[in-house]
Amino acid sequence: MSISPGSKIRFALVNLSPSSYYEVRISYPANYPTIFRMRLEEPEVFHNRKLLNTEKIMFNTNSRGHIEGHEPPHDGERYHVIVQAEQEGVWPQGADGLRDVPFDIVLETLFYGIPRHSLRIAMSLFVGIILSCVFMPQILSLLKGRKKKAE
Numbered sequence: 651m652s653i654s655p656g657s658k659i660r661f662a663l664v665n666l667s668p669s670s671y672y673e674v675r676i677s678y679p680a681n682y683p684t685i686f687r688m689r690l691e692e693p694e695v696f697h698n699r700k701l702l703n704t705e706k707i708m709f710n711t712n713s714r715g716h717i718e719g720h721e722p723p724h725d726g727e728r729y730h731v732i733v734q735a736e737q738e739g740v741w742p743q744g745a746d747g748l749r750d751v752p753f754d755i756v757l758e759t760l761f762y763g764i765p766r767h768s769l770r771i772a773m774s775l776f777v778g779i780i781l782s783c784v785f786m787p788q789i790l791s792l793l794k795g796r797k798k799k800a801e
Contacts, residue, residue, distance in 0.1 A: 652750035655684055655737040660691070663729045663757060668715040671760040674731050675706035678753040683739035686753065690720065691730040707731065708760070731755075 653659055666672065676686055686705045709717050716722050723729050735751055758765050764772075 651755065652752045653733065653735045654750050655735045658732055658734045661731045661733065661755060663731060666711050666715050666717070666729070667759070668711055668713050671708070671710045671763065672757060673706055673708045673760055673765060674755070674757050676733060676753050676755045678751055682749070682751045683737065684751045685736045685738045687734045687736070689732050690717065691732055708763075 651659075663672075663674070674688065676688065678684065678686060688705050688707050690707065690709070712718050717729055720729070733753075733755065735753075758767070760766070761769060
């Protein structure tokens with residue numbers, strides 16, 4: 651997906667689960683001198699953070715599936731996120747004016763503040779550490795045995 655600096659795109663947030671935490675984030679290449687801003691279409695959002703070339707909004711829903719601290723959506727079903735791009739800095743030499751900036755947008759459910767896809771990576775790392783701790787003594791004894799035979 652891409653956006654021209656100075657323009658806005660509106661994205662619908664559909665099928666939000668009740669009593670859940672969410673993160674909406676966009677990421678974009680650093681070689682485009684552009685600032686991205688995101689906001690909920692309703693009043694200002696409470697957790698808005700910029701990290702490297704990523705803009706993110708975090709929010710949670712109540713038991714009825716509405717974003718806490720916001721009025722229910724006007725159409726009764728969906729909230730909207732407005733993404734806006736603004737030129738920042740100078741485009742590289744030879745670039746002819748403003749160009750469309752490619753970006754990705756993701757709506758992801760959080761589990762205790764951690765994106766769900768990160769949990770698989772963390773669990774794999776945890777299992778790897780446990781397995782290495784369990785099998786390390788056997789591996790070391792095998793290596794010591796080979797070293798003694800070589801002498």
